[in-house]
Amino acid sequence: MSNKGQTLAEKILNFKSPGVSAGDSAIVDIDLAFVQDTTGPLTMRQFNSSGFQYVANPEKTIIFLDHAAPSPNRQLSNDHLFLRQFAREKGIALSEVGNGVCHQLVAENFACPGDVIVGADSHTVTAGALGAFATGMGSSDIAVAMALGKTWLRVPESFLISLKGVFSRGVYAKDLILHLIGLIGADGATYKALEFDGEALADITISQRLTIANMAVEAGAKVGLFPSDELTRQFLAAQGRADCFQPLAPDADATYERTIVVDLSQLTPTVSLPHAVDNTCAVHEAKGTKVQQAFLGTCTNGRLDDLEIAAGILEGKKTHPSTRLLVAPASRRVLKEAISKGYIPALLEAGATILPPGCAACLGLHQGILGDGEACISTANRNFRGRMGNPEGLVYLASPATVATSAIYGEITDPREVL
Amino acid sequence: MAGKAIKGKTLKLGDNISTDLITPGRYAHLRSDLPELAKHVLEDADPEFAARVQPGDILVAGRNFGLGSSREHAPVVIKMSGIRAILVKSVARIFFRNAINQGMPVLICDTDKIAAGDEVEINPDEGIIINTTTGVVLSCGKIPPLMSAILDEGGLIPYIQKHRDFVL
Numbered sequence A: 001m002s003n004k005g006q007t008l009a010e011k012i013l014n015f016k017s018p019g020v021s022a023g024d025s026a027i028v029d030i031d032l033a034f035v036q037d038t039t040g041p042l043t044m045r046q047f048n049s050s051g052f053q054y055v056a057n058p059e060k061t062i063i064f065l066d067h068a069a070p071s072p073n074r075q076l077s078n079d080h081l082f083l084r085q086f087a088r089e090k091g092i093a094l095s096e097v098g099n100g101v102c103h104q105l106v107a108e109n110f111a112c113p114g115d116v117i118v119g120a121d122s123h124t125v126t127a128g129a130l131g132a133f134a135t136g137m138g139s140s141d142i143a144v145a146m147a148l149g150k151t152w153l154r155v156p157e158s159f160l161i162s163l164k165g166v167f168s169r170g171v172y173a174k175d176l177i178l179h180l181i182g183l184i185g186a187d188g189a190t191y192k193a194l195e196f197d198g199e200a201l202a203d204i205t206i207s208q209r210l211t212i213a214n215m216a217v218e219a220g221a222k223v224g225l226f227p228s229d230e231l232t233r234q235f236l237a238a239q240g241r242a243d244c245f246q247p248l249a250p251d252a253d254a255t256y257e258r259t260i261v262v263d264l265s266q267l268t269p270t271v272s273l274p275h276a277v278d279n280t281c282a283v284h285e286a287k288g289t290k291v292q293q294a295f296l297g298t299c300t301n302g303r304l305d306d307l308e309i310a311a312g313i314l315e316g317k318k319t320h321p322s323t324r325l326l327v328a329p330a331s332r333r334v335l336k337e338a339i340s341k342g343y344i345p346a347l348l349e350a351g352a353t354i355l356p357p358g359c360a361a362c363l364g365l366h367q368g369i370l371g372d373g374e375a376c377i378s379t380a381n382r383n384f385r386g387r388m389g390n391p392e393g394l395v396y397l398a399s400p401a402t403v404a405t406s407a408i409y410g411e412i413t414d415p416r417e418v419l
Numbered sequence B: 001m002a003g004k005a006i007k008g009k010t011l012k013l014g015d016n017i018s019t020d021l022i023t024p025g026r027y028a029h030l031r032s033d034l035p036e037l038a039k040h041v042l043e044d045a046d047p048e049f050a051a052r053v054q055p056g057d058i059l060v061a062g063r064n065f066g067l068g069s070s071r072e073h074a075p076v077v078i079k080m081s082g083i084r085a086i087l088v089k090s091v092a093r094i095f096f097r098n099a100i101n102q103g104m105p106v107l108i109c110d111t112d113k114i115a116a117g118d119e120v121e122i123n124p125d126e127g128i129i130i131n132t133t134t135g136v137v138l139s140c141g142k143i144p145p146l147m148s149a150i151l152d153e154g155g156l157i158p159y160i161q162k163h164r165d166f167v168l
Helices: A008-016 A040-049 A074-090 A102-109 A122-130 A139-148 A173-184 A199-203 A206-214 A230-238 A304-314 A332-340 A343-350 A400-409 B025-030 B034-038 B073-080 B093-101 B145-152 B156-163
Strands: A025-029 A032-036 A061-064 A093-095 A116-119 A133-136 A150-154 A158-164 A193-197 A223-225 A258-263 A270-272 A280-282 A293-297 A324-328 A375-378 A394-397 B006-012 B058-060 B085-088 B106-108 B119-123 B128-131 B137-139
Touching: A008 A025, A008 A116, A008 A133, A008 A158, A008 A193, A008 A223, A032 A040, A032 A102, A032 A139, A040 A074, A040 A139, A040 B156, A061 A074, A061 A102, A074 A093, A074 B025, A102 A116, A102 A122, A102 A206, A116 A122, A116 A139, A116 A150, A122 A133, A122 A206, A122 A223, A122 A230, A133 A223, A139 A150, A139 B093, A139 B156, A158 A173, A158 A199, A173 A206, A173 A258, A173 A270, A173 A280, A193 A206, A206 A223, A206 A230, A206 A304, A293 A304, A293 A400, A304 A324, A304 A332, A304 A343, A304 A400, A324 A343, A332 A343, A375 A400, B006 B085, B025 B034, B034 B073, B058 B119, B073 B093, B085 B119, B093 B106, B093 B145, B093 B156, B145 B156
Parallel strands: A032 A061, A032 A116, A061 A093, A116 A133, A158 A193, A158 A258, A193 A223, A293 A324, A293 A375, A375 A394, B006 B058, B058 B085, B085 B106
Antiparallel strands: A025 A150, A270 A280, A270 A394, B006 B119, B119 B128, B128 B137
């Protein structure tokens, strides 16, 4: 065992492969492997070709039907049939259409501090908010992870993102992560771990941490990690999972490749302009950009507090006649709670269309595909050309507050104008 | 990678070729019909790509190739188009792993020194790429040992069929 201080990434991977440090390759047991419905069919075909008949840990393997939910066409319906049959044959769990986005359900029900989680979806990094080393891989890697119950990883070097101060009015976790990606670039952290820490952490909720960790991959990172602290304990206890809590923090003398200090009080509402996540500017600089669609939801920003913020802004108001507002809660639980707390009625009253819990319009296969030349302001995590189903569409990324405010005015608008 | 030299003519793309450009989400319904999916390879980056690519061609691009989704269909459709190897300035992490797992070499070099249509010869073991059109010799990073072993077997599934485990 090395005596030098460990980063959070090194610490977690040492649970599984003692003695490793940044730069080493390690073979590690995995605590959860999952797929979703657009990567799952190829994963299961690769599994069937692998020569392995059984899934090593069926109880730690999940198929989520969330990307095409419910399916918009015959081919995707047949993919769902194939996945349901595979789940039955192999004795693994399947999360049905309508339960919600895989990453939200992993956070609510499965991820524990210190876990190693692999998913056939790039936003698997989301669970880093709970101190899990969670990373996205392709279908072949997940097929082999299912067969062996383990995977290989290169232990990443870490960037320390040290957070201080408090968010000012109208500024949220989404603005922080968009700002950070704009600062370091879409490949600024390729192969690295982004580790968030600092005095501001005690005020950053798990929901906000999920938003931040979710987008670590948009800077190229392998993981976006938060320490496991009192807020983590409270979150897990609220999900009935207090038993899986353990405190986790990097060593004080850990070695970081780069340290970036972010003063939350200096941030402003931020937007990513088409067609790159790192193409960021202040929301007021994009003021006046017409939007025909506003989309609130996804694994990035489809949680209860996101809907609360949007409902607070839209309550008693109407969406602009030229702008349709689409709302997709990240999970069934979020939808139920948002109904009981009155957020969904307020959003409906303001003119929103409520979509089923799932990925919805995010990746352009259904539920809100843009027309030629149309623009959408979205709480999602990607705005690549073609992302929302049309290469002639334009996607702007922002916080739920900015999206809700822009839906009222029909153009990109700084939420501080209404807050 | 205990491979012999890979020679071919290059096709060139720019920086930040995302997986949404390689195989857009709007074709997600074709992911269980790979020949049909492959007809749309890279069409949002270069509508003529599928028509122009020839078996054995080398794909050359700039920074952060393959950023975005974990969809392994991205290297799958590039491979099905006939591309033999990918040369880039930098590559996104998941795409890199997926390409190697599909038996597709991805090498990092200064691709500004390669123009569209140049003939190149890639010597992965020596870590050099010769632009045989211009005579320029480029160095490229070597592929890590385990990934090199996976490439040698033609991808992760053939590797695991043979070894039944990872061998570091």
